[in-house]
Amino acid sequence: MKNLNTFADFGLEPKVLQAITELGFEEATPIQSKSIPIALTGRDLIGQAQTGTGKTAAFGLPLINKIPKEEERIVALIMTPTRELAIQVAEEIGKLARFKGTRSLPIYGGQDIVRQIRALKKKPQIIIGTPGRLLDHINRKTIKLDDVQTVVLDEADEMLDMGFMDDIQSILKLVPEERQTMLFSATMPSNIQKLAQQFLKNPEHVSVIPKQVSAPLIDQAYIEVHERQKFDALTRLLDMESPELAIVFGRTKRRVDELSEALQKRGYSADGLHGDLSQNQRDNVMRKFRDGSIDVLVATDVAARGLDVSGVTHVVNFDLPQDPESYVHRIGRTGRAGKEGAAWSFVTPREIDHLHFIERITRHKIARKPLPSIAEAIEGKQRITAERILELVEAGELNEYKGIAIQLLEQYDSVNLLAAAFKLITGDKNDRANIELTPEEPIRVKRRNPDIRSSGRKPSGYGNRGGGGGGYRRDNRDGGGRGGYGNKGGYSKDGNRDSYRSSDRKPRSSNSSGDRKPYKREDNSSFDQ
Numbered sequence: 001m002k003n004l005n006t007f008a009d010f011g012l013e014p015k016v017l018q019a020i021t022e023l024g025f026e027e028a029t030p031i032q033s034k035s036i037p038i039a040l041t042g043r044d045l046i047g048q049a050q051t052g053t054g055k056t057a058a059f060g061l062p063l064i065n066k067i068p069k070e071e072e073r074i075v076a077l078i079m080t081p082t083r084e085l086a087i088q089v090a091e092e093i094g095k096l097a098r099f100k101g102t103r104s105l106p107i108y109g110g111q112d113i114v115r116q117i118r119a120l121k122k123k124p125q126i127i128i129g130t131p132g133r134l135l136d137h138i139n140r141k142t143i144k145l146d147d148v149q150t151v152v153l154d155e156a157d158e159m160l161d162m163g164f165m166d167d168i169q170s171i172l173k174l175v176p177e178e179r180q181t182m183l184f185s186a187t188m189p190s191n192i193q194k195l196a197q198q199f200l201k202n203p204e205h206v207s208v209i210p211k212q213v214s215a216p217l218i219d220q221a222y223i224e225v226h227e228r229q230k231f232d233a234l235t236r237l238l239d240m241e242s243p244e245l246a247i248v249f250g251r252t253k254r255r256v257d258e259l260s261e262a263l264q265k266r267g268y269s270a271d272g273l274h275g276d277l278s279q280n281q282r283d284n285v286m287r288k289f290r291d292g293s294i295d296v297l298v299a300t301d302v303a304a305r306g307l308d309v310s311g312v313t314h315v316v317n318f319d320l321p322q323d324p325e326s327y328v329h330r331i332g333r334t335g336r337a338g339k340e341g342a343a344w345s346f347v348t349p350r351e352i353d354h355l356h357f358i359e360r361i362t363r364h365k366i367a368r369k370p371l372p373s374i375a376e377a378i379e380g381k382q383r384i385t386a387e388r389i390l391e392l393v394e395a396g397e398l399n400e401y402k403g404i405a406i407q408l409l410e411q412y413d414s415v416n417l418l419a420a421a422f423k424l425i426t427g428d429k430n431d432r433a434n435i436e437l438t439p440e441e442p443i444r445v446k447r448r449n450p451d452i453r454s455s456g457r458k459p460s461g462y463g464n465r466g467g468g469g470g471g472y473r474r475d476n477r478d479g480g481g482r483g484g485y486g487n488k489g490g491y492s493k494d495g496n497r498d499s500y501r502s503s504d505r506k507p508r509s510s511n512s513s514g515d516r517k518p519y520k521r522e523d524n525s526s527f528d529q
């Protein structure tokens with residue numbers, strides 16, 4: 001995150017600078033130093049920068065700076081694709097606005113609407129919301145957008161994707177034409193340009209994506225496994241690597257449920273997140289993950305975009321994602337704000353082509369690593385246990401336990417005693433717990449025209465992706481993750497984005513069989529700058 005600019009260079013108000021200092025931001029990140037001056041002029045903006053590089057503050061700071069304290073109307077609107085992201089962005093805005101006192105409010109589906117209406121009476125200046133619930137309030141006339149001067153679409157490519165398009169159009173129609181509109185994401189498929197033409201006026205493009213689109217501090221690896229080996233591979237990996245916090249992505253809701261239950265059975269502190277849970281459950285899981293009371297979050301793509309949880313050292317793609325974008329965003333939950341991270345993907349033999357496709361589009365070679373051995377897993381567990389024991393020794397406060405230790409040491413030698421203690425702590429009583437996951441179909445890329453190559457820096461791909469065949473059986477998916485090729489969608493209107501079969505869904509394609517329309521990335525430049 002090296003940059004020449006300090007925040008003081010932008011002419012931000014002292015109270016805004018004070019918040020920045022308080023948060024410990026020393027230098028502006030490249031996307032911040034490039035986009036803040038432009039955003040402050042009021043120009044429209046399309047901002048692209050790698051995951052975890054501070055895009056939230058890049059749009060948040062100019063907003064906060066611009067809004068007069070005495071403003072009583074809603075003058076800014078930020079839209080996000082998921083509820084968790086709306087909550088998080090609202091929190092970050094809240095921190096940045098702490099000294100200035102700018103009032104912001106998250107508005108998302110699943111939360112008591114009466115409570116939201118009450119909060120809206122306190123005259124927030126910035127609303128951060130998911131499209132469905134925003135529309136709900138607009139229809140009830142509890143939110144009025146007549147005075148909105150700035151609109152931000154966070155995760156713009158996701159937001160502008162088909163599932164949300166109609167809602168966003170309806171919302172933006174109600175915002176005065178004389179406004180500033182900004183789009184941000186780490187990935188900007190080229191079709192976003194066309195969509196941006198509808199919503200933006202002569203936007204400035206700010207891109208700080210170097211050659212590779214995924215964040216540079218993420219060590220990316222894959223393990224070739226058969227479907228039935230995946231669970232053991234995961235537990236060995238978790239044991240070997242002992243992550244501080246890990247996010248494990250599964251393809252469907254059923255997968256996430258089964259996997260988080262199986263991990264719990266084996267003694268891991270894990271829980272699942274997907275769109276079929278109640279908002280209360282979702283909030284609880286996120287709270288537990290953020291405060292470290294669970295170490296492993298198992299999630300569908302609902303957690304792929306934007307989430308910023310410090311301490312996430314590992315991301316595991318238990319199932320490969322369909323889209324390279326999704327891969328970039330999923331692994332971007334680690335390696336944030338200058339920290340390092342590790343991303344592991346499980347790839348079944350039939351998915352190797354798909355992995356190469358992801359490599360090609362993201363312009364990054366993913367290293368192949370062997371399946372961790374049982375010995376490595378045991379060694380990892382012992383290492384982490386030893387570290388924890390030593391931490392306890394350093395911390396002292398062991399008086400209550402010293403009596404028994406002394407007694408035992410009178411009878412047995414210390415090596416045997418410690419070894420037995422290790423066996424007790426690390427030996428898995430539940431190793432034999434019978435775990436059977438419902439198998440998922442492999443993701444398959446239909447053979448593409450062999451002529452297709454990267455031309456210059458343009459990756460090949462989307463336009464030629466197979467639409468027919470392959471994919472997974474949709475009925476089998478239990479509504480999780482993304483649709484097959486023809487249907488990237490999977491949002492309900494309230495940002496509950498993986499509830500695929502929500503009744504209010506507007507599927508893009510009426511075909512439900514293998515003959516789906518290919519997911520339309522107009523050309524191949526999805527990671528173009």
Ligand SMILES: Nc1ncnc2c1ncn2[C@@H]1O[C@H](COP(=O)(O)OP(=O)(O)OP(=O)(O)O)[C@@H](O)[C@H]1O
Nearest residue numbers: 025027028029051052053054055056186306308337
């Ligand atoms: N200038 C800065 N210096 C240090 N840390 C920063 C700075 N700006 C932002 N951060 C922190 O970096 C983390 C990542 O920021 P943020 O969530 O905005 O990333 P992002 O670019 O939006 O990522 P994603 O594409 O995944 O949404 C946050 O914890 C944020 O507080």
Ligand SMILES: [Mg+2]
Nearest residue numbers: 055056154306
């Ligand atoms: Mg973000």
